[in-house]
Structures are given as structure tokens and as C-alpha cells.
Amino acid sequence: MRTNxxxxxxxxxxxxxxxxxxxxxxxxxxALERAPAAQVTLKSWLKDQxxxxxxxxxxxxxxxxxxxxxxxxxxxxxxxxQFELPGVMVKQRSTLATNFTQRxxxxxxxxxxxxxxxxxxxxxxFEIPAIAVRVTVAQPDGRxxxxxxxxxxxxxxxxxPDPALTVGGRWLSASNFTLSQRWQNSADDQADGELRVGDxxxxxxxxxxxxxxxxxxxPLIPVIDNDERVQAYPAQARLDDSxxxxxxxxxxxxxxxxIVQRGGELTLPALELRWWNSQTRQLETxxxxxxxxxxxxxxxxxxxxxxxGLAAVAGALALLVLMLLAIARYYRHRPRPLGWQYGAAIWxxxxxxxxxxxxxxxxxxxxxxxxxxxxxxxxxxxxQAAFQQGTLDRAGSLRMGWRLLAHLQLPKGLRGARLRRxxxxxxxxPSLATPDGCTTTGDHSASHASASNxxxNxxxNxxxNxxxxxxxxxxx
Numbered sequence: 001m002r003t004n005x006x007x008x009x010x011x012x013x014x015x016x017x018x019x020x021x022x023x024x025x026x027x028x029x030x031a032l033e034r035a036p037a038a039q040v041t042l043k044s045w046l047k048d049q050x051x052x053x054x055x056x057x058x059x060x061x062x063x064x065x066x067x068x069x070x071x072x073x074x075x076x077x078x079x080x081x082q083f084e085l086p087g088v089m090v091k092q093r094s095t096l097a098t099n100f101t102q103r104x105x106x107x108x109x110x111x112x113x114x115x116x117x118x119x120x121x122x123x124x125x126f127e128i129p130a131i132a133v134r135v136t137v138a139q140p141d142g143r144x145x146x147x148x149x150x151x152x153x154x155x156x157x158x159x160x161p162d163p164a165l166t167v168g169g170r171w172l173s174a175s176n177f178t179l180s181q182r183w184q185n186s187a188d189d190q191a192d193g194e195l196r197v198g199d200x201x202x203x204x205x206x207x208x209x210x211x212x213x214x215x216x217x218x219p220l221i222p223v224i225d226n227d228e229r230v231q232a233y234p235a236q237a238r239l240d241d242s243x244x245x246x247x248x249x250x251x252x253x254x255x256x257x258x259i260v261q262r263g264g265e266l267t268l269p270a271l272e273l274r275w276w277n278s279q280t281r282q283l284e285t286x287x288x289x290x291x292x293x294x295x296x297x298x299x300x301x302x303x304x305x306x307x308x309g310l311a312a313v314a315g316a317l318a319l320l321v322l323m324l325l326a327i328a329r330y331y332r333h334r335p336r337p338l339g340w341q342y343g344a345a346i347w348x349x350x351x352x353x354x355x356x357x358x359x360x361x362x363x364x365x366x367x368x369x370x371x372x373x374x375x376x377x378x379x380x381x382x383x384q385a386a387f388q389q390g391t392l393d394r395a396g397s398l399r400m401g402w403r404l405l406a407h408l409q410l411p412k413g414l415r416g417a418r419l420r421r422x423x424x425x426x427x428x429x430p431s432l433a434t435p436d437g438c439t440t441t442g443d444h445s446a447s448h449a450s451a452s453n454x455x456x457n458x459x460x461n462x463x464x465n466x467x468x469x470x471x472x473x474x475x476x
Contacts, residue, residue, distance in 0.1 A: 001199055003127060011239045015166065028419050037139060037140065038070055038072040038137045038138065038139050038140065038145070039070060039071045039072075040069070040070045040135065040137055040147055040149065041068070041069045041070075042066065042067070042068055042133055042149040042150075042151060043065075043066075043067045043069075044062075044064065044065060044066050044131070044151040044152065044154060045065050045154075046062060046063070046064055046065075046154055046156055047062065047064075047065065048063075048172070055156075055157035055158055055159040056120060056156060056157070056158045056159075057082060057124060057158065057159070057160070057173050057278060058120055058121065058122060058158050058159065058160055058161070058165075058167060058170055058173070059118055059119060059120070059121070059171075059173040059212070059216055059276070060117075060119070060120070060158070060161075060173040060211075060276070060278050061119060061173070061174075061175075061211040061212060061213070061226065061248065061278070062117070062118040062119070062120070062156065063115055063116070063117055063118075064115070064116040064118060064128065064154065065113060065114070065115060066080065066095065066113070066114040066115075066116070066131070066133060066151065067111060067112070067113045067114075067166065067270060067419055068111065068112040068113075068114075068133065068135055068149075069102075069109050069110065069111045069112075070109065070110055070135075070137045071104075071107045071108070071109050071110075072110070072137050072138045072139070072140075073109060073110050073137065073138050074112065074135065074136065074138075075135035075136050075137060075138050075144040076135075076139055076144065076146070077136075078097065078112060078133065078134065078135050079112070079133070079135075080092065080116070080131065080132075080133055081131055081132035081133065081134075082127070083128070083129050083131055085118070085126060085128060085129075086121065087121050087122045087124065087126065087416050088118050088120050088121065088126055089118070089119040089121065089213070090116060090117075090118055091116070091117045091118075091119070091213070092114075092115075092116050092117075093117050093241065093243060093248055094114075094115050094243055097112040097113055097114050098112070098113040099111065099113075100113075102226065105379060112135075117213075117248065118245070119213055119216060120158035121167075121348075122158070122167055123158055123159045123160055123167065124157070124158060125152035125155065125156075126155070126156055126157070126158065127153055127154075127155050128153060128154040128155070128452050129153055130150045130151055130152065130153055131150065131151045132148055132149075133148070133149050133150070133151070134146065134147070134148050135147055135148075135149065158219045160285070161173070161281070161318035162276065162283045164274075164283065165276070165283070169274065170218045170219075170274070170419055171218070171273070171274040171276065172209065172212055172216050172217055172218065172273075172276070173212060173216075173275065173276040173278055174210055174211055174212040174275055174276075174278065175210045175211040175277070175278050175279045176209065176210040176211075176279070177207070177208070177209040177210070177212070177275045177277075177284075177286070178188035178207070178208050178209075178286075179206070179207050179220075179286045179288055180205070180206050181203065181206070181289075182203075182204050183201070183202070183291065184201075184202045184204075184205075185199060185202065185293075186199045186200045186201075187199055194294075194296050195260060195265055195266075195293055195294065195295045195296065196260070196263075196295065196296045197260050197261065197262065197295060197296070197297065197298045197300075198259070198260060198298075198300060199259075199260050199295075200257055200258065200259055200260075201230075201257070201258040201260070201268070201293070202255065202256070203221060203255070203256050203257075203258070203259045204254070204255045204257075205220040205221055205253070205254050205255075205288065205361060206251065206252070206253045207220055207251065207252045207253075207273070207383075208249070208250070208251045209249075209250050209275075210247060210248065210249055210250075210253070211247075211248055211278065211422070212248075212250050213241060213250055214239035214240060214241050214251060214252050215239060216250075217239075217250065217251075217252040218273070219237070219254060219459075220252065220254040220271060220273065221234065221254045221255075221256045222269050222271055222273065224258075224268075224269070227260060228262060229260070229261055229262045229264065229266050229295075230258045230259065230260055230261055230262075230266060231258070231269075232256055232257070232258050233256065233257045233258075233259065234254070234255070234256045235254075235255040235256065235257070236430050237252055237253065237254050238251075238252070238253040239251075239252055240252075260295050262295070262297075262304065262305050263294060263295045263296055263297030263298070263302065263305060264294075264297070264305065264407040265292065265293070265294060265295075266292070266293045266294075266295050267290065267291070267292045267293075268290045268291045268292075268293070269290045270287060270288060270289050270290040271287065271288050271290075272285060272286070272287045273285070273287075273461040274286075276463045283447050292397045297423060322328040339361075339401070341353075341360065342354065342357045342358055342361070342401050343398070343401070345357060346394055346397045346398055346401070347394075349394065351390050351397075352400075353387065354397055355387070355390075358371070358387070358400075358401065359371075362374070371384035371388065372384060372385075373385065381421065383396065383399075383400055384400070387400055
């Protein structure tokens, strides 16, 4: 018969283990009570602030660092309390901390570094309040203990970096910034590639920056208002903020579709954007060119573009024709103006009538009875002498008549009241030859009337003689 020793041996080992644990437990508990508690520290600082506390630029990205350290380890997530700062946008763009370890006094410390980004929107002094940070660390006894730490307040200043910039103006601050654009129009799909009324032109502009925020990038495409040649339809801007290898990247994409409304030349404006380089601390400008396009008219667009002008011209011509017809009807049974008669007589080369009409105009409109008294200009004296002698040609007679009718400038002594006093009613008519060879002069108003009648009779006789001569020539 075989004896089984396994069961007594197992019982003996179990009882021995329990006895050993009971002997060591008080010593272990005493050692844990003597072990120091976990140490936790919290530091905070602003990036690139320096010792002189130089002001940051408005819209510049300011990084606030929060660094936690413990000589144990972190057992749960860290919570950073929220805070508000008037005039400053506060963002926690990175949801993950940077974890690393360091040796300090022979111990290994675990570190967590968090980042908050601040964007001042105006000039002035700002104070970051104390921030509560909740963290959980492991204690020497193995327990997880939650702790709440607070940062010390931080102060900084912000100001406009350049006198040419204004708060709320069309500019931004970044450490790196680029602009690009692309064009697309429906004429690209046509065989001739020519734009027509109704075609669409799409302009897309993309801005990319580092150490900025997408909402801080101003609108990129200029707005076209009150332009009948094109209708603009802007799309909603696409904003994007991301982090790549510890760098904060932001972008904005604007797109506008233009529908051509009229033919002709269409100019889409260039765009310009200024930005403050926070690395070089200089103001820079980026530009993108516009486009000038030729748009082909359709019949409807041509009519819409030039119809009002053509209607205005047609209306003016119709009004002119009506005026001419009214004038012709008015003068059908009335004597024509002296200027009209003068020009017609010159055209027919009726020089006697021309001279009579010139004297008649001088008396009726200018109050002067002698051509020589109109002006002392030597050129005028020579011209009027040739006119009276009948040696002045058609062009010269027209020039002299034009000067009499429109541009006659009397000597200063013969203007206004002095002219009336000088002439009065006793001025004599110029010596005009009558058919019987006599000359007539007048000293009274009756003489003036007689001279006027004589001039009219001479004009009529000259016209009749000319007509008789012409008829005689025709009969011959």
C-alpha cells in the first residue's frame, strides 16, 4: 500500500507562507509610514517675454507654458481650469501634453508641459489670473491622490507694431505667411476660349500662416460693389487650424464666383495684404495680381449696354429735326434774320446786298454807322476798306460778317453809357452813294429813319437788279 504525501506538503507550505507574511507586514507598514509623500510642482511662463518685459504685437500669438513635475508618476488626466481675459483670445490648441523625465537629486521626475495660446486684440496692459490645475499622482503607499495647484499671475503688454497699422484693420501677425490664388472660367471649356455674357469666373485665394489663428486672417478677395458688368457670389470661407510637429498652422480659403452681366472689358482687382512678421519684427506686404478680360456681347447685352445711349442720340436728332422744321415754318412767311440774309447774299455773290446788310446790322445792333469806327485794329481797317471797295472775296466777307455777328469787340471808349452819349441821336449816316450820284447825311432822328429806309431800298434795288441781271442772262 502506497502513502500519499502531496496533501500534507501543500498544507504545510500554505501555513508557512501565511506565517512569514504575518511576520513581515508590520515592518513593511512601518517602512511605508516613514516614506515621504509624492512631491508635485507647477511652473508657468510666457514664451519670448524676456527680462525687459517688451510688449508683444497686437494679434501676435503668445504661448503660455504650464509645466507639472512629480517625483512619482501621474495616474490620471490633468485638467486645466478655464479663465477669461478681456481683450484677449485664449485657446488651448493642443489637447496633448509633452511628457518627459529628468533626473534631479538622484531621483527621476516625471514632467508634463502644457501650452495655451493667447491673441491680444487691442493695445494695453494685461494680467493673466491664477489658473487652477487639477492633477492626480501616485503616493508611496500605492494610492492615487488628486491635487489642485494654481499658477502665479502673469503680466504682459501689447501694442501696435507699426504706426501704419490700426486696430481692426486689414492685417495680421504671424511668423510665416503665404498667399496663393487660382482662376477658372467657363470659357476654358469652349472651343474659342472667349468669354461671353452669362459665363462664370471663379477666383480662389488661399492664405496659410504659422503662429496665427484662422479667424484672425482678414477676408482675402476684394468686394466689388455697384458694378453692372459683373455679379459677385462669394462662398463661405473655409477656416482650418492644426498642429504639426509642434507648429501651429492656420489657413483661410476664400472663393468668389463672378457672373458676367455685360460685354466689353472687365477688370477684376488685384489684392494686397499686409502682415507683421513676428520673427523679423518687420511689416511686410503680399500682393496677388488681378485680371483684365474681354467679354463678347450677345445681342441682348449689346442692346442693354448701348440702348440708352442710342435712344438719347435718336431723341436729340428727332428734337433737332423738329426744331429745324419749326424754324423753317416760322420763317416761311417772315423775313429771315440778318445773319441768314448776309450769308445767303455772300453765297450768291450779291455784294451790294452784302454791304447794305452789313450797314443795317451795324445800325440796328451795334449803334455804329461806319465800319471804320468798329475797331482801330489795322487788320480790321484794311479789311473794311477792301469790303467797301468790293474787292473782298467770299471767305473774307464771311470772316468779317462773323466778327460783326459774334466776336465784335468795341473800343473801351465806345461801350455802355459812353457809347450812347457819343452816338446820341445826331450821328450821321456814312456816305452812301444814291442812284442819282448824291450823298446823304443826317443830323436828326428823321435823318436816321431816312438812312434806314435808303439802306433798305438800296438792298432791295440791289437784289432786284441782281435778279434782273440773272434773268436777262438766262433769256439771252
